[in-house]
Amino acid sequence: MSKVVFITGASSGLGLTTALYLQKKGYKVFGTCRNPSQYEKHYPFTFLTLEISDSKSIQSCIKSVLDQTGGRLDVLINNAGVGITGPIEEIQLSAVKQHFQINCFGPLEIIQAVLPKMREQGEGLIINITSIASDFGLPFRGPYSASKGALERMAEALRMETQSFGIRICNIAPGDFISNIAERRHNVFLNKDSPYFKTYQFNLDQMNEHVDNGIDPKEIAKKIESLINTLNPKVRYKVGAPLQKLSGILKSLLPSRIFEKLLMNHYKL
Numbered sequence: 001m002s003k004v005v006f007i008t009g010a011s012s013g014l015g016l017t018t019a020l021y022l023q024k025k026g027y028k029v030f031g032t033c034r035n036p037s038q039y040e041k042h043y044p045f046t047f048l049t050l051e052i053s054d055s056k057s058i059q060s061c062i063k064s065v066l067d068q069t070g071g072r073l074d075v076l077i078n079n080a081g082v083g084i085t086g087p088i089e090e091i092q093l094s095a096v097k098q099h100f101q102i103n104c105f106g107p108l109e110i111i112q113a114v115l116p117k118m119r120e121q122g123e124g125l126i127i128n129i130t131s132i133a134s135d136f137g138l139p140f141r142g143p144y145s146a147s148k149g150a151l152e153r154m155a156e157a158l159r160m161e162t163q164s165f166g167i168r169i170c171n172i173a174p175g176d177f178i179s180n181i182a183e184r185r186h187n188v189f190l191n192k193d194s195p196y197f198k199t200y201q202f203n204l205d206q207m208n209e210h211v212d213n214g215i216d217p218k219e220i221a222k223k224i225e226s227l228i229n230t231l232n233p234k235v236r237y238k239v240g241a242p243l244q245k246l247s248g249i250l251k252s253l254l255p256s257r258i259f260e261k262l263l264m265n266h267y268k269l
């Protein structure tokens with residue numbers, strides 16, 4: 001029987017590419033987004049409605065998968081997520097809370113919803129799509145780095161808690177990949193007289209350029225498929241350009257002031 005894969009955020013970018021890739025490889029794929037009617041005609045896998053910041057939506061979405069598979073769910077890919085940028089002083093706290101709801105608390109709630117079934121099955125795989133940006137607090141992306149880092153720490157703990165039940169948990173931390181993340185991203189609006197205006201604008205332009213020049217998301221899809229077929233995956237995999245993958249290693253090797261100086265030079269701060 002084909003393995004059942006449930007992937008959030010399958011209408012675009014990394015999620016869509018992965019859903020199509022796995023469907024083609026013979027997996028039974030359920031992908032989510034907020035407005036399936038916009039996409040379901042165009043793609044061969046099953047679309048389900050999910051608003052990740054809404055508990056009821058999460059519960060009914062998982063129930064719908066289990067109803068359609070005779071109660072089976074083999075792989076959860078916690079992929080849906082959004083970006084947020086801005087100087088921390090000027091980001092509204094409500095926006096940060098909403099951001100954590102989508103990038104951290106929602107994915108956590110989905111994990112809690114699937115664990116009982118995976119325990120009952122005596123097996124299951126959970127993959128969180130986090131970010132290389134969770135290796136350190138990136139200027140003007142503090143809440144994003146923090147939300148992804150928080151999800152990673154949670155998964156590290158959960159992995160040890162659930163290993164004896166046959167459940168495998170890991171994080172994939174991507175670098176820059178071509179997707180629509182820049183269009184969905186919440187960018188703080190700054191007045192021209194903001195003390196951060198110039199440096200923020202420069203960094204925002206750089207971020208958009210990096211995504212546009214990113215890697216083909218198929219690399220993520222291939223990594224995910226290889227992990228589905230790995231008996232004992234590592235806790236974290238970085239997938240991205242060599243320099244981006246190196247940055248976390250540099251942080252652990254270099255004296256903190258030097259690493260910070262490198263980052264500040266890079267971001268022209």
Ligand SMILES: NC(=O)c1ccc[n+]([C@@H]2O[C@H](COP(=O)([O-])OP(=O)(O)OC[C@H]3O[C@@H](n4cnc5c(N)ncnc54)[C@H](OP(=O)(O)O)[C@@H]3O)[C@@H](O)[C@H]2O)c1
Pocket residue numbers: 008009010011012013014015032033034035050051052053079080081082083102129130131132173174175176177178179180181182184211214
């Ligand atoms: N692209 C990169 O360079 C990169 C780098 C590091 C990490 N990542 C991570 O990779 C994941 C996928 O991002 P992407 O680059 O593929 O972005 P994307 O093209 O914007 O796709 C985001 C997906 O998440 C869904 N989504 C957004 N907000 C949602 C909400 N409130 N409730 C439910 N679904 C929601 C979107 O569905 P709707 O149709 O409902 O909007 C869409 O399917 C994210 O977690 C992102 O942080 C991406």
